[in-house]
């Protein structure tokens with residue numbers, strides 16, 4: 416099959432691209448990093464060739480906001496389109512640029528999927544649930560708390576009844592997230608603090624902040640399963656809420672077991688600057704009608720990821 420992956424040089428897209436290129440003709444289209452910054456000083460584009468060193472397929476560098484992006488997809492005549500390209504940073508509050516990038520462009524992606532009769536699978540987000548009580552369930556209590564989350568909920572509304580599959584990823588962690596800097600998962604960020612022998616920094620009250628952390632290998636499997644899913648929106652999480660405290664404890668215990676750390680470091684608590692737009696408890700309600708089944712517990716995922724994290728640390 417001909418498969419397009421927009422945003423395929425980013426975290427989730429590159430993991431899928433590196434897998435699908437083994438059996439399909441894959442086009443990755445992404446605006447690679449040019450070091451431009453948003454007003455919050457975060458990089459605009461997290462895509463990098465470093466995520467595609469194992470990729471064997473076509474690569475095209477273009478911006479979602481430019482016509483050549485769609486012309487390239489059109490000429491590739493895709494059977495499947497995975498759409499990940501987006502402003503993925505929940506702390507970009509400039510509504511105009513978030514909506515132009517995430518919402519306006521989606522109409523063009525849907526039109527291309529329709530023209531080529533291609534299966535469209537796109538990235539929605541668990542952020543659409545805001546403070547909704549756990550377990551978060553598709554169709555219930557969707558009250559976004561920032562422009563990013565609003566853009567993703569709007570995409571779900573635009574895609575309704577088109578046959579497209581929207582996947583609401585919860586907190587994803589794993590290989591190829593390193594280039595997302597401070598928007599990379601707290602699993603990686605805590606691990607690097609600990610490996611640097613620095614006290615891991617948690618927000619005050621972290622023992623009461625729970626998230627559904629889902630490992631990238633499960634997410635890649637969900638993306639592949641989505642090719643055969645009925646049109647609709649599905650949660651992609653582990654189905655289990657875990658605290659930020661647990662991440663630090665699991666990491667420290669694994670590092671002690673491997674002889675890399677002598678004893679648990681003391682945690683430091685810092686004020687949470689995001690309390691107005693923060694999710695304090697997420698846990699995905701998984702849908703039986705979607706064949707995706709997560710395999711990795713937080714312990715298993717972190718253990719599987721640890722060699723990669725140590726490699727990242729040693730290359731710094």
Ligand SMILES: NC(=O)c1ccc[n+]([C@@H]2O[C@H](COP(=O)([O-])OP(=O)(O)OC[C@H]3O[C@@H](n4cnc5c(N)ncnc54)[C@H](O)[C@@H]3O)[C@@H](O)[C@H]2O)c1
Pocket residue numbers: 421422423424425426427428444445446447448459460461462463477478479480498499500501502503504516538539540541542583584585586587588595
């Ligand atoms: N990682 C998570 O935990 C998570 C959770 C929920 C939803 N999502 C969504 O999943 C998708 C992939 O997330 P990710 O973590 O891989 O993020 P990412 O930032 O690593 O990937 C997004 C990719 O899109 C590209 N891109 C951004 N703006 C572009 C533009 N204007 N033109 C062309 N390319 C552009 C970036 O270069 C990057 O490679 C995103 O849509 C994100 O919103 C991610």
